[in-house]
Amino acid sequence: MIRLDGVGQVFEGREGRVVALEEIDLHVKPNEFVTLIGRSGCGKSTLLRLIAGLLPPTSGAVSVAGEPVTRPRRDVSFMFQRPALLPWRSVLSNVMLPVEIDGGDGDRGRAAYRDRAHDLLDLVGLKGFERRLPYELSGGMQQRVSLCRSLIRDPQVMLMDEPFSALDALTRTELSEELQRIKMELATTIVFVTHSIEEAVVLADRVVVLTPRPGRLREVVDIDIPRPRSLGQNAHLTEVAQISGLLHGLLAEKSVDDLRPVDEVRP
Incomplete structure (x- = not known):
């Protein structure tokens, strides 16, 4: 349903170039729920905007349902952090x-x-x-x-940029459960950005981990936990905790650029 092949994004600022994304290869299947996690500034929201056609990629290609994305599509919806x-x-x-x-x-x-x-x-x-x-x-x-x-x-595709981040913990849990129920009733492909590792695990079929800027694919983790899932269900707590621990470890790893001398890190 969604293909990103060799996608990169560079922004030109007053103080020089900022490489937001680099060599992103990601394929999302129809009716799949994919969550994106990574440190702040790693390009998660930029990736959603590229899929939505709100931003043209600097390099590589983006397609939805087999068609190149050149502008916003009627069958792709975008849900932001705040209700607006x-x-x-x-x-x-x-x-x-x-x-x-x-x-x-x-x-x-x-x-x-x-x-x-x-x-x-x-x-x-x-x-x-x-x-x-x-x-x-x-x-x-x-x-x-x-x-x-x-x-x-x-919509064939729903793009969701931290839509529950401003909510209290209980409401956030309730809406996560609601979204899973809707997802099972309405066959829609979802790409969901979150900073909550546990939320990513509870919601996703696959969790995509991005490196710190420039954002690259560090790992894609399959989530094989029966639905519906909830942090409040004891049957899921152990599995969610184990996978969350793995993801915490991946996010804590240093990127290639973190290991370079300061004068070698791209601006």
């Missing part, structure tokens, strides 16, 4: 925003999407909140609205 809901629009109206931007496929199409919006809100436990404004919702409820907005157009 429009405060003057109701919950239902916020969910419907991507449909309005795209034209809605005519009146009949808009009606069908409105029905889908109601179904999605019901799916995430927000039935009855359709007419509420964002300020009337908790942070977790707002992220549920954002999740529905990401799903409204039946």
Whole structure:
């Protein structure tokens, strides 16, 4: 579903070049859940933006569903760290925003999407909140609205950039479980960025570990734990802890550039 072949990304700044990503080769299968972890600044969010078509790669090629990515696609959704809901629009109206931007496929199409919006809100436990404004919702409820907005157009691919990072631990756990349930019901390919190693293990089919900048693929770890998973389930605690320990070790390893003399490290 997603292919990155030899992808590199360089940014030109006032103080010189910054190499964000280097020689990334990653293939994500249809309906797979992949999480990306790595130290701050290693290029995780940049990688999502390349897949989304929000940023052209400096080198290499990115494709989705067999087609080169040259611009944003309607079948690829992007969920950010914060809900980014429009405060003057109701919950239902916020969910419907991507449909309005795209034209809605005519009146009949808009009606069908409105029905889908109601179904999605019901799916995430927000039935009855359709007419509420964002300020009337908790942070977790707002992220549920954002999740529905990401799903409204039946995306083939969902890109999620630390969407639960600002939430308290209990709400974060609840939404992680909710996302797994939705994933099993709606066949969607997901690439999810997180700084929480345990969250990465609980959610993923595979965890991709990136090196410190420039971001390279350090390791790809398969997660073979039955779903649904939860940190609150004793049956999973030992397996999650073992894999999390492995990932902690990989993140703690020094990169090639860390081992070079300072004057040899690229700017």
